[in-house]
Amino acid sequence: MSKVANRMPLIDALKAVAAMLVLLHHFSSYGPLAAAAREAMPAAADWLFDYGRMAVQIFLVIAGFLAARGLSGEGQALSVSPLPLIWKRYLRLAIPYLAAIGLAIMAATIANQWLDDEAVPARATLGQWLAHAVLLHGILGVDSLSAGVWYVAIDFQLFALMALLLWAGRRHVIAPALVLATALASLFWFNRDASWDNWAIYFFGSYGLGAAAWWASGRRQMSTWLAVIACVAIAALVVDFRLRIALALAVALLLGFSRRNGLLETWPTARPLAFLGQISYSIFLVHFPILLLANGLYSRFEFESPLSGLVALMLSVFASILGATLFYRWIESPAASQRITNALSWLSGNLWVLARHTRRLARRAVLGAETP
Structure with missing residues (x-):
């Protein structure tokens, strides 16, 4: 089967939208370019600053959906040791991630010559780099070397936790039950306490909704199972309303229904969305180094007008997509x-x-x- 046939256009489209929203959120949050954008388009900049980061929920649900597909397509237990799978996941994430960290360190060194702003990370230390390399920077409280890299550590934790739960179950019914019970614990308790936000359990509710959507969409009574998922998530929202969980539920239901009616593999057909979805991880990784350099150049040439800031912002977005394209081809x-x-x-x-x-x-x- 070809690579094209293996791709899911709807998931690519969702990842494309999520990646661009995260990019625009960071571009509206850091440095003089963000200030210029806020002056030129205050309403749009404020909305992106407040809500753009919630697009991460889309990635979380998709990751859970695809993890269930790959690890337990029929709701079965994981019969082999999860350690090789976890190591493979680490390599899949870490090779492009560490390359992007290197780019961020170089970009910060250059931008620091032109720009005095808290957005520019301090000079990296060996201990700081090692904490990032083993994906423990958030847990250890180490300052981040790039924006958004906390998600890479969380993605790895989530996959490892799900693999271990499916392996611990060792039986057809118990394995997915452990995953769903952990998701419930996250939705009703851990996700309501921000002190857990460096740990997978904080995000496992959204990840588990994605996994549940995969399993439910393969059942004969799909509508009933998805309704149960919706009722549980709504109950969690009644206990403590969180817009991010409402978004995660909407994405999970969309994926579940789309898998059953065939839209997952056939819609949308827009090639730009498919392309951006394919390179979405590269966009996520390389846009911050480009943002640092763009802010540094903007400050170096002492631009001040809102129009110049808007033009520089648009060029930076284009440069981020171009950089991500090259990064995907050579690294990811x-x-x-x-x-x-x-x-x-x-x-x-x-x-x-x-x-x-x-x-x-x-x-x-x-x-x-x-x-x-």
Whole structure:
């Protein structure tokens, strides 16, 4: 089956919209460009600042939907060890993520020469980089090196938690029940306490809604199961209304109904949305380094008018999409990621052989020196 046939246009479209909203949220939040945008279009800038970040819920629901599809398509338990799957997920996320962190560090170093703004991260330390590399920067309270990278750590935690729950169940019914029970705990308790927002359990309600939508859409009484999901989520909203959970519920129901009636694989047919959806992770990763450079240049040339800010903002958005396209081709795409993984494996293997050879030579040298 071809790559095109494997893609789901509706999911690509949702990811495209979500990625652009997150991008515009950050562009309306940081630096002099954000101030210029707010002066030129105050209502739009305020809306993006207040609500653009909620587009992350779309990614959370889609991630749960696809995780259920890949790990437990029929609601079955995970029969193999989850550790290789978790490691594979880490590599899938971390290779482009660490490359983007490198870009962010370089962009911050350059922008810091032109721009005195809190949006520019301080000079990175080795400990800070290591905390990001192992996806523990949020839990450890380490300052972020790029905007939005907290989501990468949360995505990894969510996948690992779901894989472990499906493996712990070990039975056809118990495995998805554990996932859904954890989602309920998140919706009714943990998601209501922001002190948990560096942990997967805080977001597992939205992730679980996506998984539940996948499982429900494969049942004979799909409408009944989706109605149950809706009633549970609405009950959680009655207890404590959160717009982000309402959005997550809407996306989950859309995915569930669309899978059953075939829209998931056939609509929409707009190629720009399909393209932006395909490179959405790259957009998510590289737009902040470009934002830093754009703000630095804007400040360096001392532009001040709202019109100049608006033009610079539009050019920055275009540059972000262009940068994401190149980043996807060279770093994130499956072929590029495989090349990088193979190169790292070859390098680590040769370094290990070199280390063993060096240790053997050193041992011989010591024994030779001790021989009278």
